[in-house]
Amino acid sequence: MTENTTKSPNFHAFRILAVLLVVMGIAVMEGCTYEVAPPPLPCGDIAGVSFGGDVLPLLDVHCNGCHSGGSPSAGLNLENHASVAQSVLEGSLLERLNLPQTDIRMMPLNGNPLPACDIALFEFWALEGALNN
Ligand code: HEC
Structure with a gap:
């Protein structure tokens, strides 16, 4: 029980970190996708x-x-x-x-x-x- 209560805050921090990493990963991936495949109609009107x-x-x-x-x-x-x-x-x-x-x-x-x-x-x-x- 004492072990659990000491682990709990760490686990919470780990989850926040994991969510942050996923969000950052998506942002990076979207950046790369944009570079590799630009929008289909780049030359406007x-x-x-x-x-x-x-x-x-x-x-x-x-x-x-x-x-x-x-x-x-x-x-x-x-x-x-x-x-x-x-x-x-x-x-x-x-x-x-x-x-x-x-x-x-x-x-x-x-x-x-x-x-x-x-x-x-x-x-x-x-x-x-x-x-x-
Ligand atoms: C800094 C001066 C300069 C600029 C700026 C310039 N030209 Fe020229 N152009 C020349 C010269 C000098 C020649 C002749 C030498 C040659 O044929 O490469 C020439 C030749 C040409 C020719 C061949 C003409 C023929 O009868 O063979 C075309 C076509 C041409 N230019 C189009 C353009 C276009 C379009 C632009 C703009 C995007 C442009 N030039 C910008 C100096 C320039």
Whole structure:
């Protein structure tokens, strides 16, 4: 009996510890699950992509420091719909975006590759016919 009463508080503490470990374990497992399998639709409202609202703002941020004005790099001005659509539909723009960073032809030149969801915007816009929308 005396043995029981001295063990009881320890047992209680052990149970609290066990519950804590299980809760922490679930939290860690959920963290790992999230990393291994991201949510199924990471690229938001990609279906509503437009030239003026999505494509051009990305070009202005990442590309038009070089591909604009009177003498754009490679003679390619990416400020207007016609030349962006031509470059996207012939394939060279998408090809450049999808190159690995180790490739010197990767665009943006000397920069970081665009995030996958930004590249997906270009691809979806091209798939829908590269409209001036
Ligand atoms: C720092 C300047 C710079 C930036 C920023 C830049 N480019 Fe370029 N781009 C160049 C230069 C210089 C060339 C020509 C050399 C080459 O072909 O790699 C080129 C070539 C290209 C070509 C090939 C054109 C052709 O006719 O062969 C495409 C397509 C292109 N860039 C798209 C882009 C896109 C899209 C972005 C933004 C995501 C971008 N570039 C950002 C400098 C830049």
